[in-house]
Amino acid sequence: MAKEVTPEQIEMLDGMVAKARAAAEIIATYDQERVDRLCQAVAASVIDMKVWANLADEAVDETGLGDKVTKRNKRNKLKLILRDCLRQKSVGVIEEIPEKGIVKYAKPVGVIASLVPTTNPCLTPAGQVIYAIKARDVIICSPHPRAKKTTNKCINIIRETLVREGAPADIIQGIEEPSITLTQELMKRCDLVIATGGRPMVKSAYSSGVPAYGSGAGNATVIIDNTCNTPERQAEAAMNTRISKCSDFGSGCSCDGNLIIHEDVYDGFVAALVKEGAYLANEEEAEKLKAVMWDEA
Incomplete structure (x- = not known):
């Protein structure tokens, strides 16, 4: 049976959400050039082979899953994510259909709760924060308990990069001691949930009462x-x-x-x-x- 969250944990979670919303107000003011520059900087900070190799090795050591050699190659997926991001507009008017009188404007969704799987403890948060920045959103990650050290190490590398670029570190945050009940409480407080993992995790996200995207059942x-x-x-x-x-x-x-x-x-x-x-x-x-x-x- 899952443990109930403590008052101290609720206070910690509320503090994270408050910091995320403050960061969201700032990133919402960024223009397209600023957003794209930030996406590039974040991607570069983790794609660096020395950085990614250490993260990949630590992920295998911590989780007992995967292969160090091929997990290192997964950094190439971040290059593809960045390529796709930079091809699209995401600020202001993003599409016009004159014959229908339709003009589409991009608007941030707000605070995203990301449920990070044990199989991709670094690729998932790194890829999702690039997409989040592109949409001028912020993200709070709930790592898998078996991968919390590696996931939070990756998140901290990204936070340092954001600060160097003059952006709020709290565009991305990670729960240091995650649990099922704490994750459920996080989902209730956010504007959107992205659940990457097994069937129970995805089902929980869809039952959170918040709009959710689920993936990762596999097979x-x-x-x-x-x-x-x-x-x-x-x-x-x-x-x-x-x-x-x-x-x-x-x-x-x-x-x-x-x-x-x-x-x-x-x-x-x-x-x-x-x-x-x-x-x-x-x-x-x-x-x-x-x-x-x-x-x-």
């Missing part, structure tokens, strides 16, 4: 259809499956969880998978796997 299904019908296409798709499943030891929610293969290309694609290093279980082994992986119907 993604990948469909290999009958257009994968040449040796070259099958080799490429099999390679991508292997990369996806092996990266960070398959701990990320977006890795290939299972494959549905069209019967017309089934044999050729399975052969391509085996060539990439896949193991093809025999009938006896398959039955043993089923007994472990699935409940009886």
Whole structure:
């Protein structure tokens, strides 16, 4: 049974929210150039290989999940996030449709509660704060208890960068000693929830009474259809499956969880998978796997 939050914890949480709202008032005044500059600075502070390598290694040591070598490569996702951010307008008028008489203005949502998963304790807060800054929002992160040290270390690196850029550090904050009940209280006090993690976490976010985005249940299904019908296409798709499943030891929610293969290309694609290093279980082994992986119907 989850522990109840103490008065001291409530006071701490209310203080964090108050600081976040004060920072939100400041960032709401930034123009597009200032916002984009800040996104670049934050990304640069964590993409630096020396910084990211240490964070990646510490994440594996603290959580016991993933692979240090491929987790280091995840910094490239931050480059892609930054690229997508800088391509878009997010301040003032962002779209006009003259024929319909519609003009769209960007407006900050306010304070975002971010539930950070144990599988990506640094990539998630770093990526989300770049997007939050782009939208002139602020964010309070609730780390997974098994990854709280690494997540807060990443957050503190970003906070130092914000201060160097003349922006409020409290654009991003992290709960130092997170718990389920404390996270639930955080969600109630914010304007938007982003829950990245397992099914219980996402369900809790959707039940918070606050608008929420949930992701991260994982076990993604990948469909290999009958257009994968040449040796070259099958080799490429099999390679991508292997990369996806092996990266960070398959701990990320977006890795290939299972494959549905069209019967017309089934044999050729399975052969391509085996060539990439896949193991093809025999009938006896398959039955043993089923007994472990699935409940009886």
